[in-house]
Amino acid sequence: MISTRKELADLLVDHGFWIPAGVPGLWGRTDRFEAIVRGFDGLIVEIARESGAERIEFPPVVSRDVIRQTGYMESFPELCGSIHSYREHCGRHLDLIDRVEEGGDWSPFLEQMELTLCPAACYPLYPAATGVLPEGGRCFDLSSYVFRAEPSDDPARMQAFRQRENVCMAGPEAVSDWRDEWSDRGLDLLRGLDLPATRVVAGDPFFGRGGKMLVANQIAQKLKFEVVVPVTSSEEPTAVCSFNYHEDKFGSAFDIRTSDGSIAHTACVGFGLERVTLALIATHGPKVAAWPAAVREALSL
Amino acid sequence: MISTRKELADLLVDHGFWIPAGVPGLWGRTDRFEAIVRGFDGLIVEIARESGAERIEFPPVVSRDVIRQTGYMESFPELCGSIHSYREHCGRHLDLIDRVEEGGDWSPFLEQMELTLCPAACYPLYPAATGVLPEGGRCFDLSSYVFRAEPSDDPARMQAFRQRENVCMAGPEAVSDWRDEWSDRGLDLLRGLDLPATRVVAGDPFFGRGGKMLVANQIAQKLKFEVVVPVTSSEEPTAVCSFNYHEDKFGSAFDIRTSDGSIAHTACVGFGLERVTLALIATHGPKVAAWPAAVREALSL
Numbered sequence: 001m002i003s004t005r006k007e008l009a010d011l012l013v014d015h016g017f018w019i020p021a022g023v024p025g026l027w028g029r030t031d032r033f034e035a036i037v038r039g040f041d042g043l044i045v046e047i048a049r050e051s052g053a054e055r056i057e058f059p060p061v062v063s064r065d066v067i068r069q070t071g072y073m074e075s076f077p078e079l080c081g082s083i084h085s086y087r088e089h090c091g092r093h094l095d096l097i098d099r100v101e102e103g104g105d106w107s108p109f110l111e112q113m114e115l116t117l118c119p120a121a122c123y124p125l126y127p128a129a130t131g132v133l134p135e136g137g138r139c140f141d142l143s144s145y146v147f148r149a150e151p152s153d154d155p156a157r158m159q160a161f162r163q164r165e166n167v168c169m170a171g172p173e174a175v176s177d178w179r180d181e182w183s184d185r186g187l188d189l190l191r192g193l194d195l196p197a198t199r200v201v202a203g204d205p206f207f208g209r210g211g212k213m214l215v216a217n218q219i220a221q222k223l224k225f226e227v228v229v230p231v232t233s234s235e236e237p238t239a240v241c242s243f244n245y246h247e248d249k250f251g252s253a254f255d256i257r258t259s260d261g262s263i264a265h266t267a268c269v270g271f272g273l274e275r276v277t278l279a280l281i282a283t284h285g286p287k288v289a290a291w292p293a294a295v296r297e298a299l300s301l
Numbered sequence: 302m303i304s305t306r307k308e309l310a311d312l313l314v315d316h317g318f319w320i321p322a323g324v325p326g327l328w329g330r331t332d333r334f335e336a337i338v339r340g341f342d343g344l345i346v347e348i349a350r351e352s353g354a355e356r357i358e359f360p361p362v363v364s365r366d367v368i369r370q371t372g373y374m375e376s377f378p379e380l381c382g383s384i385h386s387y388r389e390h391c392g393r394h395l396d397l398i399d400r401v402e403e404g405g406d407w408s409p410f411l412e413q414m415e416l417t418l419c420p421a422a423c424y425p426l427y428p429a430a431t432g433v434l435p436e437g438g439r440c441f442d443l444s445s446y447v448f449r450a451e452p453s454d455d456p457a458r459m460q461a462f463r464q465r466e467n468v469c470m471a472g473p474e475a476v477s478d479w480r481d482e483w484s485d486r487g488l489d490l491l492r493g494l495d496l497p498a499t500r501v502v503a504g505d506p507f508f509g510r511g512g513k514m515l516v517a518n519q520i521a522q523k524l525k526f527e528v529v530v531p532v533t534s535s536e537e538p539t540a541v542c543s544f545n546y547h548e549d550k551f552g553s554a555f556d557i558r559t560s561d562g563s564i565a566h567t568a569c570v571g572f573g574l575e576r577v578t579l580a581l582i583a584t585h586g587p588k589v590a591a592w593p594a595a596v597r598e599a600l601s602l
Contacts (some may be wrong), residue, residue, distance in 0.1 A: 021363070022366060026416070027360075028425060056332070057335050058322065058329045059322075059459075060446050061460070061461050062322070063322060063327065077394060077397060078386060078387055078389075080386050081416075082384070082385045083382045083450070084384075084408065084411075084413075085380070085382060086379055088379075093508065105412070106413065107383075107385065107413045110408070110413075112406045115324060115382075115460065124322055127323055128320050145360060145446060149384070159416065160362045208394060
């Protein structure tokens, strides 16, 4: 029994999982929700540790240069979160205050900083990996809040949410195999939590007319898989994780090389921690104590 | 033996704690650093749980209205992180791309969103608490990445960092006592980790000429205490936590009332998780295995 977006949002608030934060796509979460997030996140961290990934954390903001070097503003301009602040040369401070109080846009008094919000947990990693990889490549386990400027009434489409991402950098075959293995693993893990999970070939929401060609190519080459679970619609299930083969895109942009000197290929697998949690609540209901015992045990609930 | 800022930053990178992220005040952290963060954070979470605080998490961004309603742009305009994105009416997408590639400021093609970065973990909480408190008030345990637009070469002055905050909302006396108790507790906790911690009366970096009066008043009334520990300077030790009595500032701004109908007072206590970790490394050295056994045990290291 699938709820509508509004019904799910109301249920999350009424059952003490979420707290409205005054802006579409922005929510506070109680420990009732966070305990589920921690439980699922712990499962991925454990798998990543066993697979020998190096665990690294970056803050939720990233150098503006990374956005420039990856062509993010070409592909996803409407999702970006550029960061701006006041500097004394921007205008009189009293005029700024008046503008703020009027309730409008105060952009004219602000200057763009050298930072943007992080669009995916792996973005800060690539510039830090410039150079030659050890033989066999490197794998990483990352987690970060990420930002997408897309206000929505869909509880599963948040403007700020957490990704647990694993990244592999190596030669093309090793990277492609790694991505496929993680895709099997992710599907098994979610089905093991009694979620009606399906794997699909997917594309990114590239911007504009040129974007249509990019996504057609991405789908034709099966560069992206997603695992989807019904959350607020059976016809349009929600992607809860994605498995992306970037070919040499990031290796070229940041000069990451394999031990034989060729440009490294990369792939990332990302789990949307809030989305997985929503899928669990939508599937098993709002009373966590009534979830299947094996699911609760797996999630340490 | 205290290092300079440069020496400490180099030591953190050389000993595998930090990864440069290309912008002053922005760093990636390895699990060697994060294990210390988790250990200390766990101690505060435990104290908060025992004290009956409700644990809530907010994302690192907050409604722009909260910034407006709290007068943040009057007091701290140069620290704000306003969030801007591209919308089709902002100008031609191809012109945006040209501007991005030129390497300059692309503000003219962006529009201010209804969101800013969160300046302190407690900001999103106050609007969520509008209404009447139960008798005895309410206490909360929060954690969030916070943002301050102040690029610096001081490793202890990051643009994005994590706060573990506790907040109390109640009548004036209860709130003031709560703040003082946490201040004793925080000092004991840090000294228990063999840190040379001192409590001082402190002020916030209010902006401009009017700000000088605000901070003088804040200090005269002892509204803010900090616990400081030498990190890169013995003469100017670093604040690792702060204990702030807001009087009725947030209660008035968001109409939070006590059970007898008066405007609630509030206080917050915030621990800078990275700063505490830096203080531990600066005090006990970069080899965690050689730290005092009791300190490692307390931090589960």
